[in-house]
Structures are given as C-alpha cells and as structure tokens.
Amino acid sequence: xxxxxxxxxxxxxxxxxxxxxxxxxxxxxxxxxxxxxxxxxxxxxxxxxxxxxxxxxxxxxxxxxxxxxxxxxxxxxxxxxxxxxxxxxxxxxxxxxxxxxxxxxxxxxxxxxxxxxxxxxxxxxxxxxxxxxxxxxxxxxx
Numbered sequence: 001x002x003x004x005x006x007x008x009x010x011x012x013x014x015x016x017x018x019x020x021x022x023x024x025x026x027x028x029x030x031x032x033x034x035x036x037x038x039x040x041x042x043x044x045x046x047x048x049x050x051x052x053x054x055x056x057x058x059x060x061x062x063x064x065x066x067x068x069x070x071x072x073x074x075x076x077x078x079x080x081x082x083x084x085x086x087x088x089x090x091x092x093x094x095x096x097x098x099x100x101x102x103x104x105x106x107x108x109x110x111x112x113x114x115x116x117x118x119x120x121x122x123x124x125x126x127x128x129x130x131x132x133x134x135x136x137x138x139x140x141x142x
Contacts (some may be wrong), residue, residue: 009134010059013039014046015093016067020116024062033131039125044071048080050085057124059137060130064109065094065101073101074109087140091130 011028015021021039025118026036038055047070048065049055065072072092079085092105092113101122102113114126 002138008035009139010036010056011130012046012055012059013037014041014043014044014063014067014072015039015042015060015065020064023123024097024127027127029113030124031127031131033127042067043075043078044074046075047082047129048108050088051077057141058134059088060134061090061091062093065092065096065105071124073104073108076105076110082110088124089137089139093126 011024013021013024015024025037028035036056038049038059040049046061059063064073070078072094076090079088079090090108090110092110093116094101094114095116097115099115105113
C-alpha cells in the first residue's frame with residue numbers, strides 16, 4: 001500500500017478568547033500536528049482576511065459564535081452569500097448549547113457543531129477527529 005503525503009490544511013481559528021486559542025495551540029503541539037494556524041478575533045476580521053486571501057487554501061474554519069463586532073452566526077451568513085468563499089468548510093466550536101444556535105448554524109451548512117463544555121479530554125478528541133477528516137475529505141481550493 002502506498003503511503004499518502006501529508007495533506008497541508010490551514011486551520012483558520014475565529015475566536016476572541018485568548019485562553020481557548022492557547023488551548024488549541026497546546027493541543028496541536030501535543031498531537032504533533034504541523035498545520036499552519038491563522039487566527040481572527042471576530043467575524044469582521046475573519047471576513048477581511050478571507051476576502052484578502054490571507055488564509056492559505058485549503059483550510060478549515062473553527063468558528064466561535066459569541067464574539068464582538070460580528071458574531072459567528074452573522075459571519076456564517078456573510079460567507080454563504082459571498083461567491084468566492086461560500087464553499088468554506090466550517091466547524092462551530094462554541095459554549096452555546098442552545099437549539100436555536102445549532103439550527104441556525106446547520107442552516108448555514110456547517111460541517112459540525114461542537115460545544116466546548118462537552119469536550120472530554122479538552123480539545124484532543126476534537127483535533128484527532130479533525131485530522132482524520134482533512135486526511136480523508138477533499139477540501140475545496142478556494
């Protein structure tokens with residue numbers, strides 16, 4: 001069986017909380033994941049970065065919902081109406097367990113909705129799943 005080359009996927013973290021972002025970085029180090037990480041602190045900054053092509057494709061977006069200026073649901077609505085970035089693969093990573101938020105996120109075609117409080121072993125299980133995801137799934141090169 002021939003060994004596949006490591007898929008280079010950029011992780012675009014849209015998160016205003018420094019502690020959560022540091023937890024993501026620690027988790028990636030623990031799992032020895034070498035993927036580039038790019039961060040935006042809110043939806044406005046994230047949109048600007050995506051539209052200016054400052055996030056190298058292919059990429060996965062990990063999106064918090066509760067942020068200043070433009071929250072995650074508003075961000076999702078914006079990208080789904082933008083013909084250039086509408087195909088972005090987005091996983092919501094939030095503290096909100098509200099059914100209304102879940103429904104709104106899935107209506108905007110998120111790939112998954114993860115509640116931070118429900119993560120056992122911190123972010124390790126999430127990033128283990130994401131690594132398998134990006135190794136198997138063909139992501140759009142926007």
